[in-house]
Amino acid sequence: MFNKLRIGKKGENIIFGTFVLLYIGWCVNSPDMNIESLKSVLTIGLSVGIIYGLVALGISLIYTGLDVVNFSHGEFFMIGAFAGLTMFNLLGNQDWIFNLFPDAYGWIIYVVCLFTAFVSMGLFGVFIERVFLRPLTKKGGGYTVAGMGIIICGFGLSVVLINVAYLIWNPVAKPFPAELGLPMEIGGLFLPITYIWMIVVGLSVAAGLWFFLNKTKMGLGIRAVAYSKDVSNLVGINVPLYISIIFGIACAIAGIGGTLVGPTYQVVVFMGYIILMKAFAAAVVGGFGNLPGAIVGGFTVGIFETASSFYISGSHKDLYAFLLMIVVLMIKPTGFFGVQVKMKA
């Protein structure tokens, strides 16, 4: 019965298009609308969006591998930011780096911070999966009782990780004063370098992941494990190891996201939660489990959120991502790129 109520593919697109047009009309009618504000909305939206996209990429990757949503992913984002910040504080007072590279000093430290966050979060993710989730992941992911266990475990893990971070770094928001140089002028708009870094690094991480999954042998194995654990086992893939690798890569990407956000805002223990929810919205909008969809969904949520808070009302900034998610779920339940058949990765 409910099947009959669902609107066909073409109908979905027409209704969704109507919503988009109405929304654009609303924004254009706003008194703040001009080409200058549009430019800044787009750049801020894209740079925020790529962060949502990176976290959503991790969520989607774990979803393809295990068929569960990892609700502790925001915490890996937060701890990644702290890992980058810790490295930054360590390197910040070292004079020899400054003497060695007087011109590119800030950049080199920042790249090292990004790299630290990537590697340490990757190892931390593997550690968490091996030590705490192994009894559950061993029994296979979603669609089983163990899958439900992993989801509940994710909530618990999230609380535990927040409290551990609270003990180590205390709840005071910390600045991340990366020295990346003066704002850059693009098309008559002065942009802080951090925004450009976000977009460039974020897109290269996404491209790197695409290359890794599609062009390397390990990537082929990951795609096989994502589709079927049994058949992967039968061709000689060490499935438990590959599940750890999937978890590690997803967490490493979240860590990079955290360090990218750090210089723009601040690093706080509680930053993971809201990012997780918005990344979840981004993953749903792009099509759950679809990796390019996660990035596109992130951009969509980022731009929608920024544009809405600029042109409609700035006091409900956190509302818009979920509003978009609800509209997409109502009209186009599979998201932009999702498929109904299980053909993932």
Add this chain to the structure above:
Amino acid sequence: MLKINQLISGYGSVQILNGANMKVEKQSIVALLGGNGTGKSTILRAASGLIRSWKGTIEFDGEQIQNLPAHEIVGRGLVQVTQGKDVFPAMSVTENLKLGGFILKSKQQLSDNLEKVYNYFPRLNERKDQLAATLSGGELQMLCIGRGLMSNPKMIMLDEPSAALAPQIVLDIFKNINRIRQDGLTVLVVEQNVRMALLLADYGYVIKDGVINVEGDSKKLMYDESVKESYLGGTKANV
């Protein structure tokens, strides 16, 4: 080559195999026959390490392999070929075959084996860049067998290669299985298509309720009354 001794296994707490014994000689084709739910596939799954063996031993090439991780059993040269629907539909034919050779270290060997498989199944060569989802039933079965051959196995175990295929295609696939044996591999075929399987095999086992009920030369089994019984479901006496 493969020796299964008093094997007891099952899923969860449900016991399926109640002490099965069987033996597969080197370079032979052995058929394992039985109706639905008698434990044919369970034997294969236990031998390839997908489920645990509760009791009993599985010996392959003189070494005990029961309860090894599945990928290590593949490394030792015992490969299970699943039914045709178990391919990776979102990958191309070549990618599927390359996954079959996942444990191979050298690229040269991979391309040699790819050549070998295309030689067995020229049809796959024609379709090599297509997504596996677009193949027909017979081609999917060829792809599964080809994927099993990619890792240079000593023995392959086929799970119902004739399932849901037209007789002409079944004949074609069985001819190829015979060719694989002539090239030096050992083959264990699990089948419901009794006549075809016994025509192909040298030796046959009939499994019923988790134990081997009847065994013997395939020519002899073909005219055995109890084989017919196993398939037609019970005798007049115990209906």
